[in-house]
Amino acid sequence: xxxxxCIIIAGPTAVGKTTAAIELANYYSTEIISADSRQCYKExxxxxxxxxxxxxxSVRHYFIDSHSIHDSINAADFEKYxxxxxxxxxxKSDIAVMVGGTGLYIKAFCEGLDQIPAVNPDIRNFVVAQYxxxxxxxxxxxxxxxxxxxxxxxxxxxxxxxMRALEVMLSSGHSxxxxxxxxxxxxxxxxxxxxxxxxxxILYERINKRVDEMIDKGLVSEAEKLLSFxxxxxxxxxxxxxxxxxxxxxxxxxxxxxxxKQNTRHYAKRQMTWFKKDTAFNWVRPDVSSIKTYIxxxxxx
Numbered sequence: 001x002x003x004x005x006c007i008i009i010a011g012p013t014a015v016g017k018t019t020a021a022i023e024l025a026n027y028y029s030t031e032i033i034s035a036d037s038r039q040c041y042k043e044x045x046x047x048x049x050x051x052x053x054x055x056x057x058s059v060r061h062y063f064i065d066s067h068s069i070h071d072s073i074n075a076a077d078f079e080k081y082x083x084x085x086x087x088x089x090x091x092k093s094d095i096a097v098m099v100g101g102t103g104l105y106i107k108a109f110c111e112g113l114d115q116i117p118a119v120n121p122d123i124r125n126f127v128v129a130q131y132x133x134x135x136x137x138x139x140x141x142x143x144x145x146x147x148x149x150x151x152x153x154x155x156x157x158x159x160x161x162x163m164r165a166l167e168v169m170l171s172s173g174h175s176x177x178x179x180x181x182x183x184x185x186x187x188x189x190x191x192x193x194x195x196x197x198x199x200x201x202i203l204y205e206r207i208n209k210r211v212d213e214m215i216d217k218g219l220v221s222e223a224e225k226l227l228s229f230x231x232x233x234x235x236x237x238x239x240x241x242x243x244x245x246x247x248x249x250x251x252x253x254x255x256x257x258x259x260x261k262q263n264t265r266h267y268a269k270r271q272m273t274w275f276k277k278d279t280a281f282n283w284v285r286p287d288v289s290s291i292k293t294y295i296x297x298x299x300x301x
Contacts, residue, residue, distance in 0.1 A: 004090045004189040007295060009099040010035070010106055010275055011196035012268035014206045016286030018051050020196060021099035023288040024295075025059040030093040033085050034063040035078070035100025035109065038237055041069045043226065046219045047239035049210065062088075069226075069234035072121070074164075079108040090189065103274035110193075112185035119171045127167045129231055131159060142166055149175040158270065160236060192298075194291060195281040197272070204265050211261045214239065220253065238263045 007028075009021045025032050034040065038048040042065040050056075050064060062085040067073055082098070082105075089096040100106065107113075131139050139162050144151050150165045154177070168176040198206070223243035229235055230244045239260050246256040275281055282298075284290055 004094050004096070006086055006096045006098055006189055006191050008035075008106060008110070008191060008193045009097065009196065009291075010101060010103070010193065010281065012203060012271040013049070013101055013264060014210045014268070015196045015198055015203060017099050017101065017196055018049075018055065020286055020288050020291060021097050022051070022055055022059050024291065025097045027288075027292060028093065028095045028097070030095045030097060031060040031062065031089045033082050033089070033096065033098045034061055035082070035098050035102050035105045036063070037073070037078070037102040037105060038234065039064050039100075040067045040073060041065075041071075041234050042067070043069045043229075044222075044234070044237075044240075046214050046217050046222050047237065049214070069229055069232050072124070072233065075104045075108040076113050076116075078102075078105045079113055082109045086189070101271050103271065107278075110184075110187070110191050114179045116168060116176060116179045117172045119167045123170045124167050124233070125231070127163050127170070128233055128236065131163055131236075132231060139163065139166065143169075146170070147175050149177050153177060155270075163236075191280075192295065193278065193281040194294070195275050195283045196286045197283050198285065203268060207264050207268060208261050211239075211257065211264060214260075215257060219243070223247070238267055 007024060009017050009024070011017055021032055036048070038044055039050050040063050041048070044050075051061065056064065063078070063081060066081070086096050086098075086109075098106070098109065130142075136159060139159060140156065143154075143156070143162055143166055147165055147169045150169070154165055155161045165176045168174075168179070197203075219239065220243060223240050224247065226235060226240065227244060227247055230240070235241070235244075242251070242256040242259040242263065243253075245251050246253050251259070282294065284294065
């Protein structure tokens, strides 16, 4: 029996992953697993650049609109969900497609995760609330005081990772680094990793244009409806945080839009840094015919 294969399409935001994945899924008559840590929330739409309703109808997607912003979802939850989803797809097809820009979720699916102790929800809520109130200065100081080990090796410009490290330390008394053994598991299916990239100036232009389109589609109104939930982890997200500051009178709407563009560009840069560390990725431009050719020539289904 030939081995099943999961094709992973990854890369920075706005690079064209969704279009490529849908075309591939149609080409191989299969389904898609989203590896996006925010598109799974049914209350978030415009600000997380979900596929359109037509796109969702054309190909079945897993892990989109599958959870609520009130749910606590992490990489371990995604690993379990995605492994179950891929088995469902493999029961109907030899090929599955995964697409997304959340590097840790893709890593969890491909390699497995270290077992990190459960975090007390009260501690998580405290860390998020303090970060929202006092910002990066507080978060950086807390980590330096309480987890100097993480400060030496962790991502000290990524607030989400930093909050995760702090909540693990406060809950367990040990650094999250101590739980990261980096032992990979072997999946019983093939994994093909394809990264999509564009020249930086073109990507940044696409990001700016996408933000303008989000505003035109009603992102401000969407964020207003979510304002009372701004403390939730799901809302610690570019596109919403900046508008929440606007609603609170800290910045103007014009400045909020500028910051959304700026912070999205920074996020795209971090995504590329993460994915480029993984030498298993084969990098291509967002040209589906080239991706198909590479897959057909390089993979023996």
